[in-house]
Amino acid sequence: MFTGIVQTQATIFSVSDQGSFRHLVIKTEPQFLQNLAIGASIAINGCCLTVVEFNDTQVHFDVIDETLRLTNLGLLSEGDTVNLERSLKVGDEIGGHAVSGHIHCQGKVTKIDTSGNNVAMWVELPEQYTPYLFAKGFIAVNGASLTVGQVDANYFSLHLIPETLRLTNLESTQVGDSLNIELDQQTITIVETVERVLAKRQ
Known part of the structure; x- marks a missing residue:
């Protein structure tokens, strides 16, 4: 669950097709990735994706064909800017409205x-x-x-x-x-x- 309040913008560092999915690497500031864990959810341009790898400044995602077809993530290339939001935690303020991260x-x-x-x-x-x-x-x-x-x-x-x-x-x-x-x-x-x-x- 998300709030629709964009927390930061980030840059697409690399895009690579790997069989049945596309691998995205996004570069962002270290503070956005604090206390992050493998398996956590991050909304990329509003689309909920699962973290598969990360370091101090980069976070990695695997994106399946259906997501690429339904969303503008399939149009992304290196250097593009995306909106990011970490998933909502219990007790967090909902500054926007309840957002699932499932793009229609x-x-x-x-x-x-x-x-x-x-x-x-x-x-x-x-x-x-x-x-x-x-x-x-x-x-x-x-x-x-x-x-x-x-x-x-x-x-x-x-x-x-x-x-x-x-x-x-x-x-x-x-x-x-x-x-x-x-x-x-x-x-x-x-x-x-x-x-x-x-x-x-x-």
Whole structure:
């Protein structure tokens, strides 16, 4: 479980295909890796991965084909920047919203408007996920807990303040980029429950 509060950004040090999976090595600051253990969970661009090896400044992950297909981790190359968050511990503050680290889909950035220090970003989702999009609802984008702005068909907007841009790789996002999207599980549960109840009444 995660909070959607990005703790740091890190650099992809190496990417190598090893049979049925891809091996990622990420370079980050030592303090982020304090008290880390093999088998621990870290969210990379919002996708929960298991630590298989680490040292003072690097952490290693094995990523299966299905994860590469469903997320933007399959697009990563050496030098790219990713958002990182360590898994939630009992007693930690949930500064964003409850995030599982299980990506539902990728969203494509279709428009970016800059006004002063603020950025409005429009993202296109696959149509099957639009029933779970609501203005002012929670959504995790590349692991960052954000609030949906406007919703128009299968497009939604994000309004990004300077602090969010500074702390995440959304600052360098461009039109055409793919973002990892995790929808709010509570919203999904409510929508699907209502749909089942209405279907039974028909």
